[in-house]
Amino acid sequence: MMLTPTWIVSTVIVGLLLNVVSGYLKDGLDRMLSILFERWGRASARRSKARAEMVKLLRTDMEFQRSFRIKRLVDAHRAMTSGVGGIVVLVFAFGNTGGVSVTTNIALFYVGMLSAFAAQAYGVACVRKSILLVEAEAPSSPERFLGGLE
Structure with a gap:
């Protein structure tokens, strides 16, 4: 049977622990993802510029x-x-x-x-x-x- 008092207490404790840990991880994940997407955007702009220069060189x-x-x-x-x-x-x-x-x-x-x-x-x-x-x-x-x- 899954509804024993031990199971209910351990489920509540694990849920509370996950909630507390996620609060601390959220800021770090937000920072990490914003840095990642910023780098991705800069790299995409560089690739786009290099591609335009290559097309220009190929045309001339x-x-x-x-x-x-x-x-x-x-x-x-x-x-x-x-x-x-x-x-x-x-x-x-x-x-x-x-x-x-x-x-x-x-x-x-x-x-x-x-x-x-x-x-x-x-x-x-x-x-x-x-x-x-x-x-x-x-x-x-x-x-x-x-x-x-x-």
């Missing part, structure tokens, strides 16, 4: 744009190659060939999962950086869009 410097485009292609190739490699390891792990022990099979499965996940994350990063090229090539004015065809 064609040689930099060319090298940036080549780097993005190399990154995309690496991401695809890593993803295919991870899938091959996963298929090999699921194949469970005769001479491979169960422990080795489990290890291969985890290696394949990790490499496929890493390739996926790398691919997402490549796509995010490639979006800068799209922004740099986007027309900023009607004159640039029309290309002087008026």
Whole structure:
């Protein structure tokens, strides 16, 4: 039975203790979270400024744009190659060939999962950086869009 006097008294005592402790922790948590969000906001502003500068540089410097485009292609190739490699390891792990022990099979499965996940994350990063090229090539004015065809 849960409604014994011992259970009721211990529940009330624990509730009071949690209430007192939470009063002391609240101020510290508020301070910590405000510092965290302030830093996050400053870092976000820095990233936004750096991104705008990168787009500006890509719009003005064609040689930099060319090298940036080549780097993005190399990154995309690496991401695809890593993803295919991870899938091959996963298929090999699921194949469970005769001479491979169960422990080795489990290890291969985890290696394949990790490499496929890493390739996926790398691919997402490549796509995010490639979006800068799209922004740099986007027309900023009607004159640039029309290309002087008026």
